[in-house]
Structures are given as structure tokens and as C-alpha cells.
Amino acid sequence: MKISIGNDHAGTEYKLAIVGLLKSMHIEVKNYGTDSNDSVDYPDFVHPVAKDVEANEADFGIIICGSGNGASMTANKHQRVRCALCWNKEIVSLARQHNDANILSLPARYISLAQALDMVQTFLETGFEGGRHERRVEKIACQ
Template sequence: MTIAIGNDHAGTEYKFEIIKHLENKGIKVLNFGTNTNDSMDYPDAIHPVAEAVETNKATFGIILCGSGNGAQITANKHQGVRAALCWNNELVSLARQHNNANILSIPARFVSLHQALGFVDIFLNTPFEGGRHQTRVDKIPIDCN
């Protein structure tokens, strides 16, 4: 499994801890985020994560910004990406079970590091239920032709 991760300045601390957490589990990580706390524009780190998921270079993505909103909006501009903004365990589970989310957006300024690490584990270990949910997920993309 390969995870693409991207962050702006608000998510740097959490990103480093998430990378350690994933690597301790033997998971390969592609780091597209900033490594500093200097202000930067979140789309510059989020588009590469979404592209990695979109092109199957990564199994899943994890994105972090202050509110999680900008990161999620940016990622969802990519076809085949289903980024979910989650701030509690139930939302993370439902994002995987019902929406087959392939990118987890974490609001770094609104959750603890402990919570964020828990979200990552839930996200990676929760399967998509398929069935009636697959029918709904299939209706998400827009045919641009």
C-alpha cells in the first residue's frame, strides 16, 4: 500500500507524526506537503496528492490544512477522487463504508494529534460496503464530453 500525503503550514506537525505512524506499519508514503510552518498555498500540496490517487500511484491520500475545507475542495476537483473532510471517528468510518472515500481530509486546527492518528487507522482499515452505496458512488463523476 502507498499513501500520498500533503499539507499546508497548518498541518506540518501532524504530517510528520502521521508519516512515522504509517512507516511503522510498513506503509510507503509519498510526501507532497510542506515541511515547514511557513505560510504556503494549500492547492500546491493537495493537487499532487489527488493526482497520485487519481493515477493509482497511491492507494489512498491524506491531506491536512487548518480547517480541512480548502484541502478537500481542491482534491475533489480531480476525477475519481472522493475526498472526505472528517472530524470524528464515525464520519471517517462512514466516508469509507458509504462513499468509498479515497482521500481523508483532516482539519489540523480542530482535532488533536491523537484523534488524527486514530482517523488514519480507521480510514485505512474500514472497507467500502458496496451494494446500494456503489450505485450512488457511480453517479458522482460528471461526464465532461
């Protein structure tokens, strides 16, 4: 499995911990995020993640910013990207099960690091249910 990850300055600590978790799970990681706490513009670090997912160069993406909103909005501009802004494990599960989310957006200023790590594991372990949800997911992309 290959994961692309990106973050702005608000998500540096979380990104570093998530990369450590992913590597411990023997998951290949493409890191587009900043490793600094100096202010940066989140789109510069989110677009490469979304492009990887869009082009099937990554199985999933994880993006992290302060609220998760700007990162999610940026990622969802890309076709074939279904980015879910999540704030607990239940929302993560539903995003995967019902929406076939392929990018997880984390709000670093509103969740703990432990929650973020649990949410990443839930994201990776939860599958898409298909069925009635598949028809709906097929209607998401703009034609």
C-alpha cells in the same frame, strides 16, 4: 500499500506524526507536504496527492490544512477522487463504508493529534460496503 500525503503550514506537525505512523505500519509514503510552519498555499501540496490517487499511483491520500475545507475542495476537483473532510472516527468510517472515500482531509486546527492518528487508522482499516452504496458512488463523478 502506498499513501500520498500533503499538507500546508497548519498541518506540518500532524503530517510528520502521520508519516511516522504509516512507516511503522510498513506503508510506503509519498510526501508532498511542507515540512515548515511558514505560510504556503495548500493547493500546491494537495494537487499532487489528488493526481496520484486519480492515476492509481497511490492507494489512498491524506491531506491536512487548518480547516480541511480548502484541501478537500481542491482534491475533489480531480476525477476519480472522493475526498472526505472528517472530524471524528464515525465520519471517517461512514466516508469509507458508504462513499468509498479515497482521500482523507483532516482539519488540523479542530482536532487533536491523537484524534488525527486514530482517524487515519480507521480510514485505512475500514472497507467500502458496496451494495446499495456502489450505485450512488458511481453517480458522483461528472460525465
